[in-house]
Structure formats: structure tokens, C-alpha cells
Amino acid sequence: MPSICFYFQVHQPCRLRHYTFFDIGQEHHYEDDEHNGEILNKVAEKCYLPANAVLLDLLNKYRGDFRIAFSLSGVALDQFEQFNPAVLDSFKRLADTGCVEFLNETYHHSLAFIFSAPEFREQVELHRQRIFKLFGQKATTFRNTELIYSDAIAREVEDLGYKTILAEGADRILGWRSPNSVYRPEGCRTLKLLLKNYRLSDDIAFRFSNREWSEFPLTAAKFARWVHQLDNAGDTINLFMDYETFGEHQWEETGIFDFLRLIPAHILADPHFQFLTPAQVAQKSKPAASLSVPEFMSWADVERDLTAWMGNDMQNDALRSVYDLESKVRARNRKDLFHTWRRLQTSDHFYYMCTKWFADGDVHKYFNPYSSPYDAYINYMNVLTDFAEQLES
Amino acid sequence: MRVLMFGWEFPPHISGGLGTACYEMTLALVHHGTEVIFVIPRAGGPARKSHVELVAAAPLAPAPDADSIEEFLNRLNIRAVDSILRPYLTDTDYQHVLIETEAIIARRLGAHSILEPVGPYGRNLIAEVARYSEAAEAIARRETFDVIHVHDWMTFLAGIRAKRISGKPLVVHVHALEFDRSGEKVNPDIFAIEKLGMEAADHVIAVSHYTRNLILEQYGIDPEKVVVVHNAVSKRNIGKVYHVPRRKTGKTVLFLGRITFQKGPDYFVEAAAKVLEIMPDVTFVMAGAGDMLPRLIERVGQLRIGKSFHFTGFLKGPEVERMYAMSDLYVMPSVSEPFGISPLEAMVYDVPVIVSRNAGVSEVLSHALKVDFWDVEDMASKILAVLRYPVLSREMLRNGRKELKAIRWEVTAERIIGVYNRLQA
Numbered sequence: 076m077p078s079i080c081f082y083f084q085v086h087q088p089c090r091l092r093h094y095t096f097f098d099i100g101q102e103h104h105y106e107d108d109e110h111n112g113e114i115l116n117k118v119a120e121k122c123y124l125p126a127n128a129v130l131l132d133l134l135n136k137y138r139g140d141f142r143i144a145f146s147l148s149g150v151a152l153d154q155f156e157q158f159n160p161a162v163l164d165s166f167k168r169l170a171d172t173g174c175v176e177f178l179n180e181t182y183h184h185s186l187a188f189i190f191s192a193p194e195f196r197e198q199v200e201l202h203r204q205r206i207f208k209l210f211g212q213k214a215t216t217f218r219n220t221e222l223i224y225s226d227a228i229a230r231e232v233e234d235l236g237y238k239t240i241l242a243e244g245a246d247r248i249l250g251w252r253s254p255n256s257v258y259r260p261e262g263c264r265t266l267k268l269l270l271k272n273y274r275l276s277d278d279i280a281f282r283f284s285n286r287e288w289s290e291f292p293l294t295a296a297k298f299a300r301w302v303h304q305l306d307n308a309g310d311t312i313n314l315f316m317d318y319e320t321f322g323e324h325q326w327e328e329t330g331i332f333d334f335l336r337l338i339p340a341h342i343l344a345d346p347h348f349q350f351l352t353p354a355q356v357a358q359k360s361k362p363a364a365s366l367s368v369p370e371f372m373s374w375a376d377v378e379r380d381l382t383a384w385m386g387n388d389m390q391n392d393a394l395r396s397v398y399d400l401e402s403k404v405r406a407r408n409r410k411d412l413f414h415t416w417r418r419l420q421t422s423d424h425f426y427y428m429c430t431k432w433f434a435d436g437d438v439h440k441y442f443n444p445y446s447s448p449y450d451a452y453i454n455y456m457n458v459l460t461d462f463a464e465q466l467e468s
Numbered sequence: 469m470r471v472l473m474f475g476w477e478f479p480p481h482i483s484g485g486l487g488t489a490c491y492e493m494t495l496a497l498v499h500h501g502t503e504v505i506f507v508i509p510r511a512g513g514p515a516r517k518s519h520v521e522l523v524a525a526a527p528l529a530p531a532p533d534a535d536s537i538e539e540f541l542n543r544l545n546i547r548a549v550d551s552i553l554r555p556y557l558t559d560t561d562y563q564h565v566l567i568e569t570e571a572i573i574a575r576r577l578g579a580h581s582i583l584e585p586v587g588p589y590g591r592n593l594i595a596e597v598a599r600y601s602e603a604a605e606a607i608a609r610r611e612t613f614d615v616i617h618v619h620d621w622m623t624f625l626a627g628i629r630a631k632r633i634s635g636k637p638l639v640v641h642v643h644a645l646e647f648d649r650s651g652e653k654v655n656p657d658i659f660a661i662e663k664l665g666m667e668a669a670d671h672v673i674a675v676s677h678y679t680r681n682l683i684l685e686q687y688g689i690d691p692e693k694v695v696v697v698h699n700a701v702s703k704r705n706i707g708k709v710y711h712v713p714r715r716k717t718g719k720t721v722l723f724l725g726r727i728t729f730q731k732g733p734d735y736f737v738e739a740a741a742k743v744l745e746i747m748p749d750v751t752f753v754m755a756g757a758g759d760m761l762p763r764l765i766e767r768v769g770q771l772r773i774g775k776s777f778h779f780t781g782f783l784k785g786p787e788v789e790r791m792y793a794m795s796d797l798y799v800m801p802s803v804s805e806p807f808g809i810s811p812l813e814a815m816v817y818d819v820p821v822i823v824s825r826n827a828g829v830s831e832v833l834s835h836a837l838k839v840d841f842w843d844v845e846d847m848a849s850k851i852l853a854v855l856r857y858p859v860l861s862r863e864m865l866r867n868g869r870k871e872l873k874a875i876r877w878e879v880t881a882e883r884i885i886g887v888y889n890r891l892q893a
Contacts, residue, residue, distance in 0.1 A: 392857075457849075
């Protein structure tokens with residue numbers, strides 16, 4: 076009996092304020108609170124609040140026959156608390172239904188694993204505690220920032236006691252194998268790996284409102300038909316996507332909320348199918364095979380690699396520079412310095428410096444508060460220079 | 469296709485962007501098989517028998533490769549009109565040139581007084597432009613061609629006359645407008661000639677969307693006939709690039725252009741002062757000449773940054789190349805810049821650039837830093853960033869080199885030929 080496994084990612088970065096060379100040594104507040112608050116409230120109105128309302132109805136209506144999972148970055152949680160506590164309350168109400176699994180990730184939505192194992196562990200621990208405090212759940216499933224994954228990450232995550240990990244179902248690692256099976260990461264003994272079915276996930280997340288698409292318009296009935304056709308194809312169909320798909324990337328006018336509202340009924344019309352959370356999928360399924368992923372992969376862009384964050388010299392220089400401060404931050408051992416340093420690790424800062432598709436203009440631009448990757452780098456390096464000076468003082 | 473083109477300047481005497489654009493564009497057009505009759509003003513003096521004269525092709529700079537030189541010369545016929553017009557002249561400049569030229573002629577003629585007009589030239593700029601257009605008419609009468617193509621206001625009257633005589637379609641190419649040059653203090657005569665030329669034209673080519681917008685908004689020209697064709701940059705000379713070792717200590721930041729209101733040199737000076745407060749070992753160079761120079765020299769003194777701020781005066785060909793090669797950063801803070809080829813040239817010399825956000829070249833250039841010309845603090849901050857974070861230059865140049873490959877005169881010429889063809893149809 077195949078299951079549908081929905082996991083939604085919730086994240087909002089703390090964007091930096093316009094910080095010039097002349098601010099260095101003068102101004103030690105780095106974030107653009109006003110802008111961050113505005114964006115958070117806008118996305119809350121368009122996505123988080125209405126989507127949570129739809130999901131709460133569905134969870135109450137189907138009582139255990141409909142289940143979902145969320146991963147909420149610590150940076151997003153902090154901002155809900157700061158700017159819009161109602162969003163946090165609405166997530167708590169979802170948790171109260173008992174049909175929602177909350178995953179763990181690095182608190183600061185960072186690339187810490189790649190640069191510092193101890194820092195990675197601490198950020199995971201911070202997130203674990205926060206999720207437990209908010210929702211009373213001890214997470215057993217882990218997803219790394221932007222689904223960045225490798226055998227080494229899997230081993231580390233297994234050591235930390237997690238039972239399940241999520242990753243992209245990239246063609247280059249799967250080959251002929253199906254993303255709809257559960258795998259055992261190479262080198263792990265107990266951890267189970269769930270892979271995103273990117274075709275079906277992206278039908279919703281990216282193509283839903285695309286009028287050029289031959290399958291437009293996508294109805295819940297049509298989507299359910301595609302899912303039902305996969306009946307003997309595996310254990311689980313993993314639909315992983317940004318939660319902002321609902322109402323933010325796909326606007327309400329596209330009918331995305333109606334789609335969401337109708338999807339459980341259409342899927343459950345075939346009694347062979349059920350909704351499960353990642354932990355439940357992992358529990359009921361045996362690994363089909365061991366899967367080796369020696370190189371890092373992610374769910375970003377067509378390349379599904381790290382080049383969106385580590386694809387050019389500016390990004391690598393900025394990342395190296397921020398992690399080079401680790402020993403000094405630890406030596407100072409001050410809560411506020413740790414906080415600032417970790418906020419500066421959020422992956423979005425480096426994503427803004429991406430030059431891959433800059434001249435063409437595309438999704439990178441849509442999410443970018445800077446008019447160019449160079450401006451992003453300059454702003455970040457100015458801030459980091461000031462922070463480094465503060466560590467010395 | 470045979471084009472009667474009223475253009476400006478040929479190497480080795482090129483005084484700015486307009487001359488470069490005309491030359492490179494013509495080369496590329498000829499390579500595409502277009503024949504060009506190229507008419508330029510040239511101060512000749514009374515030794516010349518007529519206004520119009522066929523100039524030997526020999527002194528011209530060679531075409532890109534040996535194979536095509538013959539073809540190039542065959543297809544390009546130069547007609548020089550005896551005139552002292554030059555691009556970017558103001559009426560005041562014109563009076564100086566007139567006096568100088570007539571003094572030379574008078575000396576040659578052995579005249580005792582230079583109070584009497586000698587030579588054929590108009591008494592003021594507008595009069596000379598009108599006189600030039602008469603000569604143009606004579607050329608248009610004699611030559612056969614399919615289309616007329618003129619560059620900026622001083623040639624617009626010539627274009628209109630040539631059109632009237634021949635009945636051939638007129639393409640008016642706008643590289644800069646009176647609005648760019650003079651801001652609010654627009655010369656009404658020049659404005660009127662610009663408007664007249666664009667109204668008479670069958671097609672207007674603007675070098676950027678920025679310029680097209682000015683043409684529509686300030687001159688009320690029919691948007692249907694105004695097209696944008698961006699300029700480009702030549703990499704022909706890249707093999708000969710000077711490899712001047714950059715200074716080991718301290719960095720050099722360059723401004724290169726006319727020192728006039730339009731180019732925003734005053735903002736560069738103010739930004740320099742701010743940078744020097746933080747990095748005292750930076751050298752700023754202002755290369756070029758223009759009416760704002762005395763004021764800026766004074767301002768540099770006032771700011772007490774003279775030892776770090778150098779004025780080179782007007783630079784010629786090899787000196788320009790050498791200057792680029794010596795620089796770590798090029799800044800073009802133009803107040804109004806229809807296109808602006810010089811940042812592209814700087815990039816050819818591996819110099820990263822900061823440009824005015826509203827400059828036409830910004831429309832084709834992604835891998836540059838962009839500033840509002842009036843935001844001196846942001847400009848200074850970005851200069852500091854380039855000098856302090858070496859990775860930034862490296863990344864901009866790496867991506868910029870790829871981008872430059874697409875900004876070629878061949879592409880510009882193809883688009884211009886597209887305009888010609890539309891007029892033939």
C-alpha cells in the first residue's frame with residue numbers, strides 16, 4: 076500500500092540592512108528589522124495563515140487519514156515570535172491534531188555541516204530543543220538545509236540518533252532506481268532515506284500555474300489520477316516542497332488552495348492509498364537497497380548541487396570568512412555574539428551572491444533583496460568586517 | 469546596399485565615444501557587405517580646391533584582418549568636407565577653434581590681420597552646421613545610395629537636405645542629446661535641430677532605452693519609429709594591450725572622460741575624498757579635459773587631497789590604453805549617459821567598473837557595480853569594497869569577460885542593417 080508523504084519547508088531569512096563601508100565600526104545592528112517584518116507579515120497573510128487554516132480543517136475532517144510534516148527553520152520561528160505570533164499559534168494548533176510531524180534541521184538554516192561538524196551539531200541541538208518546547212515532539216526525522224545531503228551527512232545524522240533523513244530524488248544518484256522506495260544510506264546501519272519525487276512535487280510547486288505547461292490546469296482529480304497510476308511502483312510518494320508554494324509562489328487566484336483542499340479526498344478515493352509522515356513511512360518500510368551519495372547534492376536548480384551557494388569565489392570567500400571566526404566566537408563565549416555569528420551563517424546570504432543565472436534573471440532574482448550578487452557580497456563582507464572587529468574588541 | 473553616412477572622426481584622431489562608435493560601426497557594416505560613403509568634416513584650409521574631396525584611403529587604420537583590408541577599402545569611400553566641426557563642440561569651443569584655425573590660415577596666407585574672416589567657416593557653431601549641410605547637399609547630388617544615415621545633431625541638417633534632394637529614406641542615429649550634455653540649460657537652437665532631424669527621419673536609432681525614453685518624452689517623437697540599438701566594444705587591439713605592472717602599494721582608481729557636467733566628475737572628486745579618509749594610500753586619476761576642470765582642481769585643493777588626486781589632461785590612444793592598464797578600478801559616474809562605451813573598454817583591459825545606474829551601458833552590462841551618481845557615499849563605499857575585497861574584482865571580471873563576448877559591433881551592425889532593410893521594404 077503506497078503512501079503519500081507530504082513535507083513542507085517553512086523558512087524566512089533575516090535579511091541584512093544596507094550596510095556600507097562607512098558603517099563599519101559605527102553600527103553593530105545588522106538586520107533590516109523593518110523589511111524582514113514586512114515580508115514576514117506579507118507571507119503570513121498570503122500563505123502561512125490561510126494555508127494553515129485549510130490544513131487544520133482537513134486534519135480535523137480526516138482524523139488521522141490525512142497527515143503532513145513540516146520543517147520550520149529556527150530563523151523563521153524567531154521571526155514568527157518577533158513579528159507575528161499568530162502564525163506560531165496556528166502551527167501549534169496543527170500540532171495539537173496529532174497528525175503533524177515536525178522535523179529537525181540546523182536552527183539557522185545554515186551550511187554548517189560542510190564547514191564545521193561541532194557547529195552543525197550545536198545548531199541541530201538548538202533546533203531539537205526549540206521544536207520540543209513548541210510542539211512537544213522529539214523529532215526522529217532530519218532534513219538538512221535545502222535538502223543538502225551526502226553519505227557523510229547521513230552518517231553524522233545517524234550518530235545524532237535520528238531514524239530518518241530526507242533528500243532530493245536526483246536522477247544522477249538514482250539511475251534506474253525509483254524515488255518511491257525507502258533506502259539505506261551507504262555506511263549507515265539504522266537510518267532510512269526518503270527521496271523527493273521531484274516530478275510530482277514540482278508539478279505542484281513550480282508548474283501549477285504555468286499556462287505553457289501541457290497539463291495546465293492541474294486539478295486535484297488529475298493529480299490523484301497520476302498518483303494512483305503509481306500503485307505498484309513503490310512504498311511512498313514523497314511530495315516535498317516549500318510551504319510558500321501555497322499562496323506565495325502560487326497565488327491564491329491560481330486556485331492552489333482549492334487544490335490543497337481537494338487533494339485528500341481525491342487521493343483517498345482509492346483505498347490503496349494513505350497519507351503518512353516521514354517517520355511513519357520509515358517505520359513501515361524496509362530499505363529496498365543501500366544508496367551511495369559520495370558528493371553533496373541538494374534540491375536547488377537544475378544542477379541539484381551546491382553551486383547556488385558555493386558556485387563562485389565571492390560565495391566561497393564569504394563562507395570561509397564567516398567560519399574562520401568560529402574559534403574567536405567560541406573563545407568569547409557570549410550569547411549575543413553566538414547569535415549574530417549564527418544568523419550570518421544562514422544559507423540565503425550566500426544564495427544572494429549567486430552569479431549563475433544573474434544575467435538571465437530568474438528565480439534567484441525573485442528571492443533576492445539585492446539588485447546584484449556583487450551588492451550582496453559587498454554588504455555581507457562589510458557586516459562581517461564589523462563583526463570580526465567586534466570580536467577583537 | 470549603399471549607405472550615405474554622415475559621421476565623425478577616424479583613427480588616429482578620435483576624441484571620444486562618438487568617433488569610436490562611428491568607426492567601429494562602419495567597419496562592422498562593411499564586413500556585413502554594406503557599402504558606405506562616409507562623409508566627415510575635416511579642417512582643410514584654403515589649399516583645398518573644393519569643399520568636397522576624396523581623401524586617400526592610405527592613412528586609415530587597417531581593418532581587423534589582412535584578408536579583408538582590400539574589401540574594406542573598396543566598400544568604404546571617404547568624402548571629407550572642409551569644416552571645423554568636431555563632436556561635442558559648444559559654441560564657445562567653436563569660437564576658439566575658429567580663431568585658431570583662421571590664425572593658422574592667415575599666417576599661411578601671409579595676411580597681416582586676422583580680424584577679417586579668412587576661410588569659408590561659419591561665424592558661429594550653428595552657422596557652421598548650416599554651411600556643412602550645404603556641402604552635404606552637394607555630395608548627395610553626386611552620389612548614388614539607398615539610405616542616408618546621420619549621427620547626432622550636427623549632421624541632422626545635412627541628413628534632411630540629402631533626403632530632400634535624393635528622396636531616399638533617412639536614419640537618424642542618436643548617441644547623445646542636448647538634454648544629456650546640458651541638463652536644464654538646454655540650447656534652444658540645438659534642441660530645435662534635434663527635433664527637426666528626428667521628425668524628418670524615417671527611423672530613429674537610439675543607443676539605449678534611456679535615450680529612447682528621452683526622445684519620446686522630451687521631443688515627442690512617434691514611438692513607432694524609434695528603435696534601440698546598443699553600442700558595443702571592440703576587442704581588436706587586445707593583443708597589443710599594455711602590460712603595465714600595477715603598483716604594488718596602493719591602488720589606482722580612474723575617471724576617464726570629458727570633464728563636463730554630463731559626466732559627473734564632481735561626484736568622483738567627492739567620493740575620492742571619502743575613500744581617502746579610510747584608505748589614504750589610494751591614488752585617484754582624472755583623465756580628460758573639459759569646462760569643469762578648473763573648478764575641480766580648486767575643489768581637490770579645498771579637500772586637501774591633491775597629493776592623492778591627479779589630473780592628466782586629455783589623453784590620446786596609447787596613453788588611454790596605458791591608463792586603463794595601470795588602473796585597479798574604473799568609475800563612470802555620469803549624470804546623463806546615453807550609452808558610455810568606456811566601461812566596456814576598461815573591462816577589455818581587465819579593469820572592474822562602477823557605472824551610473826541610469827547609463828545606457830547599464831542596460832547591457834550585468835557584471836558591474838551600479839550607483840546613483842548623486843549618492844557619493846554609496847559610490848565611495850563601493851570603491852572601498854572593490855579595493856578591499858579582491859575577490860570582488862576577480863568575480864566581476866571573470867563573468868564580465870563572458871558577457872563582453874556578446875557585446876560585439878557585428879551584432880550592432882546586424883541590427884542597423886535590419887533597420888535599413890525595413891526602410892527598403
